[in-house]
Amino acid sequence: MVIKVKGTKPSRRNFLKAAAAAPVAAVAGSRAMAQEADPAIINKQPWMQYLGDGVDARPYGMPSQFEADVVRRDVPWLTADAVSSVNFTPLHELDGILTPNGLCFERHHAGIAEIDPAEHRLMINGLVDNPIVFTMEDLMRFPRENHVYFLECAANSGMEWAGSQLNGCQYTHGMIHNVMYTGVPLRLILEEAGVKTAGKWILPEGADASGMTRSIPMEKAMDDCLVAFKMNGEALRPEQGYPVRLVVPGWEGNMWVKWLRRIEVGDEPWHHREETSKYTDLLPDGTARRFTWEMDAKSVVTNPSPQAPLTHGPGPTVLTGVAWSGRGTVPRVDVTIDGGMTWHQARMSGPSLDKSMHRFYYEFDWDGSEMLIQSRAHDSTGYVQPTKNMLREVRGENSIYHNNGIQTWYVNEEGAAENVEIS
Amino acid sequence: MSKFLKILAPAAGGTASVLTLAYVLADQFVRDVPAPLRGVVSVSAANAQTSTQESGDVAEQAAETATADAEPEDAPVDAIEIASGEDAAGHTGGFGLGRTALPEEVVAWDIDIRPDGMGLPAGSGDVWTGEEVYVEKCAVCHGDFGEAVGRWPVLAGGWDTLEREDPVKTIGSYWPYLSTVYDYIYRAMPFGDAQSLEPDEIYAITAYILYLNNIVEDDFELSNENFLEVEMPNADGFFMDDREDTELAQFSGEVCMENCKDSVEITMRAAILDVTPGSDEDDTTESIAEASAEIEYADGDVTEEEMADGTEGAAEDAPEEVAADAEAAPEDSILAAVSTDPAVIDAGEGVYRACRACHAVGEGADNKVGPQLNGVVGNTIGAVDDFRYSNVFQEAHDAGDVWDVDTLSAFLANPRDAMPGTKMSYRGLQDEEDIAAIIAYLVDASVE
Known part of the structure; x- marks a missing residue:
């Protein structure tokens, strides 16, 4: 394969770091020999000799100090102020399908509301037989369910509409997380208030200073929405809506109102700021789609990627990534390492759950030549993740939201990766 | 499946x-x-x-x-x-949980507005009053004429740009409903002081924004009476999501797996305009390079505490702080209390062997599992650059606490009692002479 590269050669800091740490490249089938004994084996390590922390030293366990790089990161120029901004999940550092709570990306419109659960109330009002106020204790007395769902910001990959811009899947695809929620079916809570026949929409509202609101059709509210208070088994993190948030499976993250304090029932949508000025998809003819709730099937290769270059040289190589669809499961992902001339069906691994992230792997012997890596998700409805150009043909370049086009990473002979687009 | x-x-x-x-x-x-x-x-x-x-x-x-x-x-x-467990939730007619919301409670929280006017409070405000309130409350972010400061939202202008390459989506050019303006200001503005405006003030601000967008004249007064008469220019610009009809079929079906193309060419590269945080500065525009430089993510030397605070930039300030702290510390008087007896120093070197695995001192000493110890006696606690201290050290550092003979002796005798939460997993030295010796050795072995 001949890859024509325009512009300067990649000289990424990530790559330089990685190259410095790279050991002797392994060639498939031939095991390397050491020249001298490994100090890691020969020398007594302090952890082999001296005692470690006792059980009470870390009452809430944190990652190893050697994982200090695994953090959410933001793109400072993207927004006016950190209190109304976003940071990104480090997808390239994660595996499996669940996102650790402390790494779930954040998107706030007026900062993190720090709420005392004893002072928190959930009100149901509007077109209901009986407007109700619930305390957190009341909510805990409803039957609960557990479900793993992805939450993806509608603007995930939104910076890439006009072309490759950010180097790293954390930045291009990191506005997503996937956790197990424990919560009460919204249906039970609405039924407790008694929805009037005319009630066709709900308006969940957050308790933060942005007063986040979105209109949600009653069918969805009665179907699979949850009023959740736990994520991955523990209380929601403050930045994820503690003490209680709405879960709207498969639909854009902005609708999953955090710090949920009120749900109004109405006969029409409210057309509030986040469903008119924002989260509407402008098309080339100047008109805009509204209420684009469902998240289209999407995937991305997380390793290798610009923040996670190949450092081991040619030989056995693990390619992995994640895929998801707001319309169901992802039973199949195809990957290519030659820019789409030849595709291979990836190996799915881990639970395949409805509206949840899926993990895929493709193991191969890298010959050390340049690669153009892509992944292509097929969801359970038969929808196949389109290329970016297929999306642009329909939507142009100004719709900001719902960019689920196929991502390409160029990997050079040294293993450094770069965000590119290809013909 | x-x-x-x-x-x-x-x-x-x-x-x-x-x-x-x-x-x-x-x-x-x-x-x-x-x-x-x-x-x-x-x-x-x-x-x-x-x-x-x-x-x-x-x-x-x-x-x-x-x-x-x-x-x-x-x-x-x-x-x-x-x-197939028991059906615990098959409950009809509700659980009887919660309590009925009082009317005044609903009124207090249900202040949202809909395009049909539902929720609009009684009141009015004119363009000129609106300008005064706007300049005082809104212009700091949105600019005097809605042109915006920095990356805050632009509120005015942008007409006829929606079909262009860089559309300017403002209230005048894009927003379909005036109610959205009122609702948003009412519930969420001014930014950082939400729900502090009176209805009349919001009518006035809304009137001023309409004026900025050439939708009304300067003598216009907006009220709950005439609110629904205002038509927004882009009211017809939106339609219901149609992906199901326009995209799903097109994006479904068989895919090519082999011999799908003859050749491949890279058409676009992120390195051309690299705006990735922490990326090489020579790839970036000046302003973006500055923003990246403030963050320096990729170096991996961000401390736990700084991450918690979200103030990564603080890392750059650390050396200056340390210098200032060191100046303020009465280092000489502390060192005067440390033995310079070669026998004691030799003994200290022996005791120090237990520390070597984690701590380096002397020429070229780098941080290991523990921080390097050059100059530690007499220095501010937790002062070594690029070392991720536990919280208790960071707090001591922030408080300006200094390692003198007493504090260091107490720490070496029982690290976890002296600095609760320290990450140093060492049980402590029982013998006071050993402690004095090790301190003497640390002073002697230190280099600048």
Whole structure:
């Protein structure tokens, strides 16, 4: 394969770091020999000799100090102020399908509301037989369910509409997380208030200073929405809506109102700021789609990627990534390492759950030549993740939201990766 | 689903793995709380797992599917039992939870506005009053004429730009409903002081924004009476999501797997305009380079505390702080209390062997598991650059505490008592002479 590269050669800091740490490249089938004994084996390590922390030293366990790089990161120029901004999940550092709570990306419109659960109330009002106020204790007395769902910001990959811009899947695809929620079916809570026949929409509202609101059709509210208070088994993190948030499976993250304090029932949508000025998809003819709730099937290769270059040289190589669809499961992902001339069906691994992230792997012997890596998700409805150009043909370049086009990473002979687009 | 499982099952290997998978799947397939509600109330004492028979069947199928390619005789009994547990949630007519909201409570919280005017409070405000309030409350972010400061939202202008390459989506050019303006200001503005404006002020600000967008004249007064008469220029610019008709069929179907193209060319590269935080500065525009430089993520030397605070930039300030702290510290008088007796120093070198694995001192000393110790005696606690201290050290550092003979002796005698929460896993020195010796050695061995 001949890859024509325009512009300067990649000289990424990530790559330089990685190259410095790279050991002797392994060639498939031939095991390397050491020249001298490994100090890691020969020398007594302090952890082999001296005692470690006792059980009470870390009452809430944190990652190893050697994982200090695994953090959410933001793109400072993207927004006016950190209190109304976003940071990104480090997808390239994660595996499996669940996102650790402390790494779930954040998107706030007026900062993190720090709420005392004893002072928190959930009100149901509007077109209901009986407007109700619930305390957190009341909510805990409803039957609960557990479900793993992805939450993806509608603007995930939104910076890439006009072309490759950010180097790293954390930045291009990191506005997503996937956790197990424990919560009460919204249906039970609405039924407790008694929805009037005319009630066709709900308006969940957050308790933060942005007063986040979105209109949600009653069918969805009665179907699979949850009023959740736990994520991955523990209380929601403050930045994820503690003490209680709405879960709207498969639909854009902005609708999953955090710090949920009120749900109004109405006969029409409210057309509030986040469903008119924002989260509407402008098309080339100047008109805009509204209420684009469902998240289209999407995937991305997380390793290798610009923040996670190949450092081991040619030989056995693990390619992995994640895929998801707001319309169901992802039973199949195809990957290519030659820019789409030849595709291979990836190996799915881990639970395949409805509206949840899926993990895929493709193991191969890298010959050390340049690669153009892509992944292509097929969801359970038969929808196949389109290329970016297929999306642009329909939507142009100004719709900001719902960019689920196929991502390409160029990997050079040294293993450094770069965000590119290809013909 | 079954295809996925067939792929997975062989890879998973042991029956135990398959059982785990079946368990997870069965659990997920349980539609815990049935719809429609059934007229059965029961309490499940064993666990919180609830389901209908119907969902139990689904789980059973899932479990069967999961083991189909493995060992059918090892049916995941646990999964089936859990999935078909008692129906704890089949409750009709509500649970009687919560309490009725008082009318004044609903009024206090239900202040949202709809395009049909529902929720609009009585009141009015004119353009000129609006300008005064706007300049005082809004212009700091949105600019005097709605042109915006920095990256804050532009409120005015942008007409006829929606079809262009760089559309300017403002209230005048894009927003379909005036109610959205009122609602948003009413509930969420001014930024950082939400719900502080009176209805008349919001009518006035809204009137001024309409004026800025050439939608009304300067003598206009907006009120709840004439609110619905205002038509927004882009009111007809929106339509319901039509992806189902325009995209889904086109993006579904067979895909090419082999010989899909003859050649491939890179058409766009992120390195051309690299705006990735922490990326090489020579690739970036000046302003973006500055923003990146403030962050310096990629170096990996951000401390735990700085991450918690979200103030990565503080790392750059640290050296200056340390210098200032060191100046303020009465270092000489501290060092005067330390023995310079060569015998003591020699003894200290012996004792120090227990520390060497984690701490370096002397020429070229780098941080290891613990910080390098050059100049530690007499210095501010927690002052070594690029070392991730535990919170207790960071607090001591921030408080300006200094390692003198007393504090260091107490720490070496019992690290966890002296600095609760320290990450140093060392039980402490029993002998006071050893402590004095090690301090003497640290002073002697230190280099600038």
